[in-house]
Amino acid sequence: MTARIGVDIGGTKIAVTRFDAQMNVAHEARRDTPGDYESIVAAVARLVHEAGDGTVGLGAPGSNGPRDGLWRNANIVACNGRPFFQDLERAIGRPIRMENDANCVALCEAREGAGKGASVVAFFTIGTGLGGGLVIGGKVMRGANGEAAEFGHTGLPWMDEKDWPPVDCFCGKRGCAEMYVSGTGLVKDYARSTGHLLKGPEIVARARAGEAEAGAAIARMQDRFARICANLVNVIDPDVIVMGGGMSALPELVEQLPPLIRRYSFSGTAEVVVKRAAFGEASGMRGAALLWAPA
Numbered sequence: 001m002t003a004r005i006g007v008d009i010g011g012t013k014i015a016v017t018r019f020d021a022q023m024n025v026a027h028e029a030r031r032d033t034p035g036d037y038e039s040i041v042a043a044v045a046r047l048v049h050e051a052g053d054g055t056v057g058l059g060a061p062g063s064n065g066p067r068d069g070l071w072r073n074a075n076i077v078a079c080n081g082r083p084f085f086q087d088l089e090r091a092i093g094r095p096i097r098m099e100n101d102a103n104c105v106a107l108c109e110a111r112e113g114a115g116k117g118a119s120v121v122a123f124f125t126i127g128t129g130l131g132g133g134l135v136i137g138g139k140v141m142r143g144a145n146g147e148a149a150e151f152g153h154t155g156l157p158w159m160d161e162k163d164w165p166p167v168d169c170f171c172g173k174r175g176c177a178e179m180y181v182s183g184t185g186l187v188k189d190y191a192r193s194t195g196h197l198l199k200g201p202e203i204v205a206r207a208r209a210g211e212a213e214a215g216a217a218i219a220r221m222q223d224r225f226a227r228i229c230a231n232l233v234n235v236i237d238p239d240v241i242v243m244g245g246g247m248s249a250l251p252e253l254v255e256q257l258p259p260l261i262r263r264y265s266f267s268g269t270a271e272v273v274v275k276r277a278a279f280g281e282a283s284g285m286r287g288a289a290l291l292w293a294p295a
């Protein structure tokens with residue numbers, strides 16, 4: 001029975017946890033993420049060495065290009081275009097397994113959290129942006145191009161006048177789901193309908209205080225999210241949809257969602273199970289460590 005080390009490489013912090021064979025926390029450490037690439041690689045290696053022996057799993061924003069082995073799409077831009085996986089493995093001096101950070105959270109929730117026991121688990125992380133992961137039979141579904149479960153950059157389905165014109169996305173396309181269902185999306189939508197640029201929590205607070213415009217913006221976000229989920233049901237029909245990230249605190253995006261998803265599903269009768277994530281911040285490290293656990 002070996003220990004498992006899980007590493008969560010984030011834009012501001014790098015966090016490492018060493019778990020024992022029963023996945024109890026045996027060691028924890030964290031530090032600020034350095035600004036340049038070489039220092040990031042060195043910092044991760046040092047934290048892993050300090051954690052001790054065990055298998056090493058890592059989660060980071062972005063993904064490994066399946067053909068060129070270069071890291072891409074990370075908001076830690078210093079890592080993009082670099083052989084991040086190979087450089088980390090060399091610096092750590094042990095075989096590593098590494099996944100997109102949202103995929104690690106999805107794996108943790110599927111194995112040990114809200115999706116435990118289900119065979120197909122779809123996970124959304126709703127924060128500033130909209131990320132996701134898909135776990136099938138206990139394994140992360142990465143896809144032939146490493147692009148599976150990029151839910152945030154699927155198009156908003158069944159657009160109508162209220163959604164038009166489509167919002168420009170940073171990825172270069174228009175009408176991506178993330179531009180509607182996320183903190184950023186809520187801010188943009190409220191600004192578009194009222195002319196006022198407020199932060200997400202302020203819009204939520206105004207809705208709770210009874211402001212009609214804020215309530216309508218949240219209702220539009222909810223309806224759009226139901227369409228995105230129904231589209232997913234029409235493709236893979238998950239056993240459970242798990243919602244994580246800061247905005248999953250809103251009941252509109254969890255408890256109140258299934259009847260709306262049902263309405264948009266092809267049959268109009270789909271019974272969709274939607275649950276809030278069971279783990280918080282630690283799920284990235286747990287999921288990374290679980291990359292070495294047999295499915």
Ligand SMILES: [Zn+2]
Nearest residue numbers: 153169171176
């Ligand atoms: Zn996009």
